Amino acid sequence: MHFTFTYIPHNIEKLQEYLDFLFYEVWLKADGDFDADKLSGHPELQQIYIDLGYKEGKWAQFFNSSIENIYREFLKLDSKYRAFLSVRYANNNNIEGLCCDKTIEPITYEEISQSHPDLSKALKSFYSKLYGSNSPFNLEDFGFLNKDLITDYDMAFMEKNNQQVCPFCALTHLKANNHSYREAYDHYIPKGSYPFNVLNFRNLAPMCNECNSTYKLSKSPLYPIDPLKGKNARTKAFYPYADDHPEISFKIEISNSNILNLTPDDISITIHADSGYKEEIETWMRVFGLEERYKATLCSPNDGQVWFNKAIDEFENAKELANIVDYDVFYKRILREAQKYPLSDKGFLKAQFLEECRKKGLFNSI
Numbered sequence: 001m002h003f004t005f006t007y008i009p010h011n012i013e014k015l016q017e018y019l020d021f022l023f024y025e026v027w028l029k030a031d032g033d034f035d036a037d038k039l040s041g042h043p044e045l046q047q048i049y050i051d052l053g054y055k056e057g058k059w060a061q062f063f064n065s066s067i068e069n070i071y072r073e074f075l076k077l078d079s080k081y082r083a084f085l086s087v088r089y090a091n092n093n094n095i096e097g098l099c100c101d102k103t104i105e106p107i108t109y110e111e112i113s114q115s116h117p118d119l120s121k122a123l124k125s126f127y128s129k130l131y132g133s134n135s136p137f138n139l140e141d142f143g144f145l146n147k148d149l150i151t152d153y154d155m156a157f158m159e160k161n162n163q164q165v166c167p168f169c170a171l172t173h174l175k176a177n178n179h180s181y182r183e184a185y186d187h188y189i190p191k192g193s194y195p196f197n198v199l200n201f202r203n204l205a206p207m208c209n210e211c212n213s214t215y216k217l218s219k220s221p222l223y224p225i226d227p228l229k230g231k232n233a234r235t236k237a238f239y240p241y242a243d244d245h246p247e248i249s250f251k252i253e254i255s256n257s258n259i260l261n262l263t264p265d266d267i268s269i270t271i272h273a274d275s276g277y278k279e280e281i282e283t284w285m286r287v288f289g290l291e292e293r294y295k296a297t298l299c300s301p302n303d304g305q306v307w308f309n310k311a312i313d314e315f316e317n318a319k320e321l322a323n324i325v326d327y328d329v330f331y332k333r334i335l336r337e338a339q340k341y342p343l344s345d346k347g348f349l350k351a352q353f354l355e356e357c358r359k360k361g362l363f364n365s366i
């Protein structure tokens with residue numbers, strides 16, 4: 001990715017704390033019939049459970065009955081499988097570890113369903129509804145997830161992460177605090193396949209609609225193909241909240257001198273980092289379809305073609321106005337501008353594209 005976000009500690013993390021308590025202290029320790037006393041280690045959550053028991057609404061009933069259903073499924077598990085799930089629960093929530101260390105194994109609903117189909121079903125029924133407009137966490141008892149908690153979290157997040165460009169593509173603006181709407185948050189490790197981390201905000205990152213809803217969808221940064229079939233293909237990925245992120249550089253090669261009629265086949269794009277990161281870059285390009293999108297940008301009449309034409313037009317103007325006759329001097333100035341602001345007007349692509357045009361001698365005849 002072009003840059004990483006800074007993680008923002010926030011009161012919204014209490015929801016993940018509830019979920020951690022349920023997993024480690026209630027379900028993993030399942031023994032005997034379930035009742036409210038099983039929640040006595042967390043008085044706040046216990047009170048919510050009791051209060052929801054008196055409410056009629058479907059969300060209240062869904063939350064309480066889900067806790068009880070999953071508890072009943074855990075009763076059937078032997079201690080070995082409970083220990084196994086405990087490790088995998090921690091792994092699924094170690095987002096940085098999953099991204100950076102291929103020895104850390106996540107678990108999917110499909111894997112659980114191979115040996116424990118009813119447990120997998122109960123978990124998916126619960127976790128798949130926890131984030132979004134139908135979440136029981138939208139109840140007042142939990143602090144109104146969508147209306148208050150996420151809105152407040154997003155304000156704090158965008159105040160700190162104010163670049164206002166999507167870090168996953170840098171092609172698109174990212175809505176921030178000057179907008180009345182907020183950008184959607186993507187589950188980086190997809191919530192449809194992996195249980196336990198749906199409200200872990202280290203697994204949630206705002207991204208542009210094109211990245212989120214057109215290209216990434218449910219693609220996993222951890223496996224290039226179906227996780228069940230692609231065990232050996234576990235891949236590393238950039239962690240969206242990493243403290244250290246390498247300098248990214250782009251190289252563009254063009255095999256056609258007719259810039260106004262370029263096709264994607266005429267272009268080769270490679271992305272490098274200053275200190276390796278080959279696998280992370282491959283994952284990034286795969287998940288977000290970057291090769292296709294960057295090539296399409298260079299072929300676009302409103303991007304690549306305009307950059308090329310403007311470079312020629314502006315030099316003609318500069319020659320008339322300022323007696324500049326050396327194209328190289330002029331060119332170095334516009335290249336410097338594009339390099340100085342790589343995230344503005346797709347400067348990271350523009351600079352390399354114009355450099356390749358110059359290398360091919362396309363400005364020599366001006």
Ligand SMILES: [Zn+2]
Pocket residue numbers: 166167168169170171172207208209210211212
């Ligand atoms: Zn994007």
